[in-house]
Amino acid sequence: MSKIEEICAEIEQFKVESAEKLENFRLQFLSKKSELQSLLSEIKNVPPEERKTFGQKVNELKQKAQQYYDEYKAKLEESEPVVASNNDLTRPAEMLELGAAHPISVVMNEVCEIFESIGFTRATGPEIEDDWHLFTALNFAPDHPARDMQDTFFVNQQPDIALRTHTSSIQVRVMENQKPPIRVICPGRVFRNEAITSRAHCMFHQIEGLYIAENVSFAEMKQTLMFFAKKMFGEDTKIRLRPSYFPFTEPSAEMDVSCNICGGKGCTLCKGSGWVEILGCGMVDPNVLDNCGIDSKKYSGYAFGLGIERMTQVKYKTNDIRLFFENDLRFLQQFTGM
Ligand code: PHE
Numbered sequence: 001m002s003k004i005e006e007i008c009a010e011i012e013q014f015k016v017e018s019a020e021k022l023e024n025f026r027l028q029f030l031s032k033k034s035e036l037q038s039l040l041s042e043i044k045n046v047p048p049e050e051r052k053t054f055g056q057k058v059n060e061l062k063q064k065a066q067q068y069y070d071e072y073k074a075k076l077e078e079s080e081p082v083v084a085s086n087n088d089l090t091r092p093a094e095m096l097e098l099g100a101a102h103p104i105s106v107v108m109n110e111v112c113e114i115f116e117s118i119g120f121t122r123a124t125g126p127e128i129e130d131d132w133h134l135f136t137a138l139n140f141a142p143d144h145p146a147r148d149m150q151d152t153f154f155v156n157q158q159p160d161i162a163l164r165t166h167t168s169s170i171q172v173r174v175m176e177n178q179k180p181p182i183r184v185i186c187p188g189r190v191f192r193n194e195a196i197t198s199r200a201h202c203m204f205h206q207i208e209g210l211y212i213a214e215n216v217s218f219a220e221m222k223q224t225l226m227f228f229a230k231k232m233f234g235e236d237t238k239i240r241l242r243p244s245y246f247p248f249t250e251p252s253a254e255m256d257v258s259c260n261i262c263g264g265k266g267c268t269l270c271k272g273s274g275w276v277e278i279l280g281c282g283m284v285d286p287n288v289l290d291n292c293g294i295d296s297k298k299y300s301g302y303a304f305g306l307g308i309e310r311m312t313q314v315k316y317k318t319n320d321i322r323l324f325f326e327n328d329l330r331f332l333q334q335f336t337g338m
Pocket of ligand 1: 165166167168208246249280281282303304305306
């Protein structure tokens with residue numbers, strides 16, 4: 001009997017503030033393994049004359065527990081209403097927002113893949129470079145304008161260190177560390193101290209290529225670049241080489257492709273000429289080979305460097321270079337799935 005009273009007090013004192021506590025209550029007082037249930041099985045040990053009252057008391061207690069349980073349950077459901085939408089298993093799932101590759105990355109990869117298909121491999125290097133890898137090894141004269149603060153971002157108090165102005169610096173690093181034959185493409189970000197306009201930016205992307213072996217000819221370079229232009233812009237694309245000058249190549253040229261925005265008729269991108277300049281190229285100057293520890297009597301090679309933004313503009317017909325760096329999702333999302 002005292003056990004019954006004990007359990008009765010426990011029931012009354014039990015605090016149910018959560019679904020978890022409610023379940024504990026059920027286990028403790030109402031389940032098959034509860035103390036109440038074990039009291040019932042004690043009935044055979046109770047003297048016969050007391051059995052009736054004992055049975056009644058236990059049953060009352062059971063009802064009391066059940067009543068408390070039902071009340072607690074109702075209260076809990078009231079305070080935590082079941083939100084229908086959370087439990088609606090037929091509700092369509094929320095769409096996962098997928099990002100898209102940036103158009104510059106898309107074109108970078110495309111260019112790299114074309115050159116990789118003919119045996120070039122990718123090389124990378126630091127964006128903060130020293131004078132040797134940026135200029136001196138590449139045969140820049142001491143008074144070349146690229147060494148001027150007006151054209152190049154130098155690190156404060158360190159006139160020898162600058163943000164790289166071209167990825168030719170990677171080519172120097174490759175030549176210093178590898179023996180010919182060398183066949184690399186060097187993609188990367190470059191920086192120039194330029195005013196930002198629709199056609200120019202102080203930061204852009206380049207891919208430079210370098211091929212060094214025995215008896216490399218200008219004709220090989222031209223053929224390789226033509227192969228690239230047709231793969232990139234379509235079989236009908238025409239190329240045009242114009243004589244040019246770079247300190248690190250001799251002879252040097254600039255290459256134009258026929259404008260695929262206007263089909264050669266003339267538009268703002270090609271400035272009415274029907275041609276768009278996409279790269280600089282030339283035969284590696286023997287001085288550069290010697291500077292990098294490659295015997296210029298035995299080896300020759302060609303190099304080229306192309307601007308990714310310009311090519312992306314031709315490919316996707318965008319007329320303002322600034323759009324690539326503003327991170328406006330409305331612009332960037334247009335390239336999804338490309
Ligand atoms: N480095 C040159 C530039 O940044 C491009 C180039 C690379 C030209 C290789 C010729 C050969 O403009």
